[in-house]
Amino acid sequence: MHETKEKFYELTAELLREDGVLPNRPTWIKLRQLVQAFEPELLQSGGWSDTHLLLLALLKTAERSPERVEFLSKVLASVTTKTPDEEFILLLKQLSTDDLAKSLFPCMYQADSRGSAAVYLAARAALHLAPEAFQYFLCARLWSQTDLINLSFLVRPNEIHNVCAMLEKAAETEQSAINKEAFSEFRYILFNQSSQQPLLPDIEPSTAPFAEQRQTSESVVPAQLNVKPVATLSQTRRTVTPALQQNAPHKPEQPDKAGLQFPPELVRLVETNRTVFLIIFGLTTLTLLASNFSGWLISDSAPVRSQAEATKIPSHWVDSSSRELITERDLAADKDYRMGELYLTRDKYSEALILFEDALATKPDHIQALYRVGYCRLNIKDFAGAKTSLEKALKIDPAFRHTNLLLARVAIGQNDNRLAEKHFRLELELTADPMIALEYANFLQNLNKEDEANDLISKFQALYPERVLVLSQKPEIKEEQEQQQ
Amino acid sequence: MKKSGFSLLEIVIAISLAVTIFIPAMNMFSTAGQAVYKTRNFSFANSVARRISQRLMVMPFEDIEEVPLPGVALCDAPDGSFFGPFFNNTASSAGLRRITQVDMPEFYDYLERYNFRYSLSVSNVSFGDGDEIKSVGILITWNETDKAMMSRLYVYVPTL
Incomplete structure (x- = not known):
C-alpha cells in the first residue's frame, strides 16, 4: 500500500511538471491506470493533500458527471477553509469550466471567509460569469472590498461596460441601500481596476459563518446549481432565498461577531420604506421639540421663593381684574x-x-x-x-x-x-x-x-x-x- | 458623478423656513398657555376670597380682625385660620385635612409655588346701641412670573 501511495505521489509530481491539457499529458494514463488498479486501497488510506484529493477526483470520475461535481464540492469546501497553495490552483485551472462552475460558484455564496476564498479561487482559475449574474451575486451577501476586487476578475474584459450598464440600471430599481452601495462600489472597481491579480483574502481556519447575514445555506444552493447552468442563476436566485430561510435551523451556536443583528425582514422593511421612516422620525423629533419647547415657554415659571422672600411686602401689586x-x-x-x-x-x-x-x-x-x-x-x-x-x-x-x-x-x-x-x-x-x-x-x-x-x-x-x-x-x-x- | 444629498444652501433654506414657522407657533402656544395659567390663578384667588367672605358672615363679629400684609400663607396655614384645617368630610377629627405636604401634596406645591396668601383689612364703625358694621377688605396675593398679583373683595359685616 505504501509503495502504491509513493508511486502515486511520484507520478503526480511528474504530471504537474508536464505541460498541456491534463488528459493529454503522458503521465495521466499511468496515473489513471494506477488509480483504477488500486482504487479501494488508495481511497481508504488517509493523509491526502488537497491537490492529491483534487487529482483523485479527476482521475476517478468522468468529466461533467454528478459524481465529479459532488467530489469536487467536498474538496473545495475543505480548501476554502485554509489558504490554498499554488500547486492546487494550478491543478484547479485544468478543470473544465462546467465542473468548476458547478462546484465552485455555490461556495461563493458563503457569507464568511469560505465565500471569499471561493471568489479568490474562481478569480485565480480565470472563471468568468455571465454579465447578468453579477447583479444577483452582489445581492446575495455582503461583500468586502477584497471580494469585490476578486469578483471583478470574473468579468470578461470586453463585458465590463455591459456589466456596468446592467448594474446601473439595476441600481435604479433596487430598494436596498446596501445592494445599491455594492453595485456602485463594484462599478467603481470595474472602471478603475488597479489590481493586476486577485487578492488573497483573510481566511479563517474555522468554518464559522457570519451569522444571519442575508445569505445562503450550504445545502440548497449547490443543489439548485446542479440542476441549472450558471447563466440561469439570475432566474433561480430569487426563488432560492425563501428555501434558504426555511433551512435556517443550521445556524451556528457561535457568538455573533457582527454584534446586534436585526431580522432580515425588519431590515428589508426599513430599507424599502426609508423615506416614510425618515418623515416619521423628523415629525416625531419636531413634535417632541415643539412640545418640550412650548412647555418651557408656557410654563409660568414662578420661582419657589425662600421664606424671607415670600413674606417680603412688594412695592406694588397688580390688580388681577383691572391690571392697575x-x-x-x-x-x-x-x-x-x-x-x-x-x-x-x-x-x-x-x-x-x-x-x-x-x-x-x-x-x-x-x-x-x-x-x-x-x-x-x-x-x-x-x-x-x-x-x-x-x-x-x-x-x-x-x-x-x-x-x-x-x-x-x-x-x-x-x-x-x-x-x-x-x-x-x-x-x-x-x-x-x-x-x-x-x-x-x-x-x-x-x-x-x-x-x-x-x-x-x-x-x-x-x-x-x-x-x-x-x-x-x-x-x-x-x-x-x-x-x- | 452627481452625488445625492443636500447642499448647504438647501439646509439653510430649510432651517429658515422651519424657524419662521416654529417661532410664531411657539409664541402662540406661549401666549395661550400663559393666559391659561393666569386665568386659573385669578379664578382660584376669587374662590378663596369668596370662601373667606362666606366664613366672615357666620363667624363671631368680634373675631373678625385685621390680618396685615403680607398676610397668611394658604399652605401650612395655622389651626384656627381660614384654611387650617381646609375641610373635614367626616363628623370626627379623623377626617380633617390640612393644606400640608402630607395631606394634600399637589395642592400644597401649587400654593407654595405661587405663594398664595390672604390678608384682611378691617374697618369698624360703631353707631351706638350695639349697632356696628365692619368693612372687610379681603386681599388675596400671589406671585405670577415676576409680578406680585392682588385680588380684592370688600364685604360689609353688620352685628347680628
Whole structure:
C-alpha cells in the first residue's frame, strides 16, 4: 500500500511538471491506470493533500458527471477553509469550466471567509460569469472590498461596460441601500481596476459563518446549481432565498461577531420604506421639540421663593381684574374710604366727610373719595365745596357716573339754572337713566318749560315702556290745593 | 458623478423656513398657555376670597380682625385660620385635612409655588346701641412670573 501511495505521489509530481491539457499529458494514463488498479486501497488510506484529493477526483470520475461535481464540492469546501497553495490552483485551472462552475460558484455564496476564498479561487482559475449574474451575486451577501476586487476578475474584459450598464440600471430599481452601495462600489472597481491579480483574502481556519447575514445555506444552493447552468442563476436566485430561510435551523451556536443583528425582514422593511421612516422620525423629533419647547415657554415659571422672600411686602401689586398698580398707600386710602361709606349707610355726612377727606389726604386722586366728598358737602349745603370736589373728579374721569347729576343739584342750590341744565344734559348723555330724566323733567317744569319736560318724559317713556314716568305737580298747584282744603 | 444629498444652501433654506414657522407657533402656544395659567390663578384667588367672605358672615363679629400684609400663607396655614384645617368630610377629627405636604401634596406645591396668601383689612364703625358694621377688605396675593398679583373683595359685616 505504501509503495502504491509513493508511486502515486511520484507520478503526480511528474504530471504537474508536464505541460498541456491534463488528459493529454503522458503521465495521466499511468496515473489513471494506477488509480483504477488500486482504487479501494488508495481511497481508504488517509493523509491526502488537497491537490492529491483534487487529482483523485479527476482521475476517478468522468468529466461533467454528478459524481465529479459532488467530489469536487467536498474538496473545495475543505480548501476554502485554509489558504490554498499554488500547486492546487494550478491543478484547479485544468478543470473544465462546467465542473468548476458547478462546484465552485455555490461556495461563493458563503457569507464568511469560505465565500471569499471561493471568489479568490474562481478569480485565480480565470472563471468568468455571465454579465447578468453579477447583479444577483452582489445581492446575495455582503461583500468586502477584497471580494469585490476578486469578483471583478470574473468579468470578461470586453463585458465590463455591459456589466456596468446592467448594474446601473439595476441600481435604479433596487430598494436596498446596501445592494445599491455594492453595485456602485463594484462599478467603481470595474472602471478603475488597479489590481493586476486577485487578492488573497483573510481566511479563517474555522468554518464559522457570519451569522444571519442575508445569505445562503450550504445545502440548497449547490443543489439548485446542479440542476441549472450558471447563466440561469439570475432566474433561480430569487426563488432560492425563501428555501434558504426555511433551512435556517443550521445556524451556528457561535457568538455573533457582527454584534446586534436585526431580522432580515425588519431590515428589508426599513430599507424599502426609508423615506416614510425618515418623515416619521423628523415629525416625531419636531413634535417632541415643539412640545418640550412650548412647555418651557408656557410654563409660568414662578420661582419657589425662600421664606424671607415670600413674606417680603412688594412695592406694588397688580390688580388681577383691572391690571392697575396697587400700592400700600392705595390700600390705606381705600380703608378710609370704605369706613366713610359705612357712615353714609346711616346718613352721617359730617363723619363720612372726615373719612373721605382722610382718604384724599393719603391719595389725592382717589376719584370715589372725591365724588363722596362732593356728595357729603352737597348734603350739608356746602355747595361751593361740593362743586370744587366734583369738578376735580370730572377732571380725572369726565365720564364718572352721577358726578354731573350732583353738579346739577349743586347748581340748583346755587340758583344757576343754566348750569344745572347743562349738567343734567351731560349726565343724560352718559347714562340714559330714566330717574335722572325724571328729575331733569321736573326741574324743567319748575322753570315753566313744560313742553320740554313732556317731550323728555315721552322720550324716556318710549325707551322704558315698563316704567311709569309721571311729572310731579308744580309747587303753586300744591299750595292752592292745600289752601282749598 | 452627481452625488445625492443636500447642499448647504438647501439646509439653510430649510432651517429658515422651519424657524419662521416654529417661532410664531411657539409664541402662540406661549401666549395661550400663559393666559391659561393666569386665568386659573385669578379664578382660584376669587374662590378663596369668596370662601373667606362666606366664613366672615357666620363667624363671631368680634373675631373678625385685621390680618396685615403680607398676610397668611394658604399652605401650612395655622389651626384656627381660614384654611387650617381646609375641610373635614367626616363628623370626627379623623377626617380633617390640612393644606400640608402630607395631606394634600399637589395642592400644597401649587400654593407654595405661587405663594398664595390672604390678608384682611378691617374697618369698624360703631353707631351706638350695639349697632356696628365692619368693612372687610379681603386681599388675596400671589406671585405670577415676576409680578406680585392682588385680588380684592370688600364685604360689609353688620352685628347680628
